[in-house]
Amino acid sequence: MLRLNSKITFTSKTDGTEIVFDFVNSVEIESSYENLTETAKITIPRKLNFDGKPIAVGLNSIFKRGDSVKIELGYFPDLRTVFNGYITKVSPKTPIVLECEDNMFILKQTIIPKYSKTTVTLKQLLTDIIGTVVNFRTLLEVNLGSFKISNASVAQVLDTLKSDYGFYSYFVDGVLNVGLASDASDTQTIEFKFEESIIDDSSLEYQREEDMRLKVKAVSINSSDNSKTEVEVGDEDGALKTFHTQNATETALRKFAELKLAEWKYEGFSGSFKTFGEPYIRHGDACKLVSDKIPEKNGTYEVVSVKRSFNTEDGYKQDIEIGIKLNG
DSSP states (O other): OOOEEEEEEEEOTTTOOEEEESOOSEEEEEEETTSSOOEEEEEEOTTOOBTTBOSSSSTTOSOOTTOEEEEEEEETTOOEEEEEEEEEEEEOSSSEEEEEEOTHHHHHSOEEEEEEESSOBHHHHHHHHTOSOEEOTTOTTOBOOSEEEEEEEHHHHHHHHHHHHOOEEEEETTEEEEESSOOTTTOOEEEEETTTTEEEOTTEEEEOGGGOOEEEEEEEEOTTTOOEEEEEEEOTTSEEEEEEEESOOHHHHHHHHHHHHHHHSOSEEEEEEEEESOSOOOTTSEEEEEOSSOGGGOEEEEEEEEEEEEETTTEEEEEEEEEEEEEO
């Protein structure tokens, strides 16, 4: 029987005081490259106190919005940092629930009153409005063309970069990543066996290429004048996938869209599966599914999202959602 191990460190925004708990009712963490913000929910027994102070309510309560939090989870004796962020909401019910967000919480509160440039690269824009370390994931010098901001938060700007240009933004180990959903230079490949580490595969669906109904829209941004060229390929009634690129001709854009369509129309699994808390995996990593009994199930897929749950009743689990098939 695997023995659960946890350590949650809270740091006061007021005086820097650290408070450490090695017991919680439950922890839930959700992360995906589709979302700007990684979230965590921590449930703590109300009976816990610290130096005789209430731990949630009142002027002298321990937990306050804006306090930083570090969550470490694992199986005894090991611990791994799985979340860094801030408390965003304290619910003084029984038990006490703390809602948290990663560093995007700060960027949601960082307002850019006015910004305007006739032409700017992705690197220059984010250096101008953030001024901190950013991993651009090979998109360092991409030209965005004309870019204007008026009384918007940095998080809203990042959301615009996703919707208008197709550049994802998310934090990894405290560093803001902007660019593609995953990067081969730092992607891990983690293996999960159906007969061993996979607890529940009932949400995985096997799909055949000919049964998939899919439409791909490809959008190219012209960096000289910020104009757009769009093409669509695939099934008219299919589920829509949108992709972005830069400075492509209509012919090149159509070829790009057809390649993306072929990438998504594959024979293999889609959906999610449940496994133990280890081996640890993040969105953007590659998930290698292996079956000793049915080799046809074997395949490697991109990880879209991971939901972690840690509690005294159900143990430590991961729900892993997979995306495109990377190879057989």
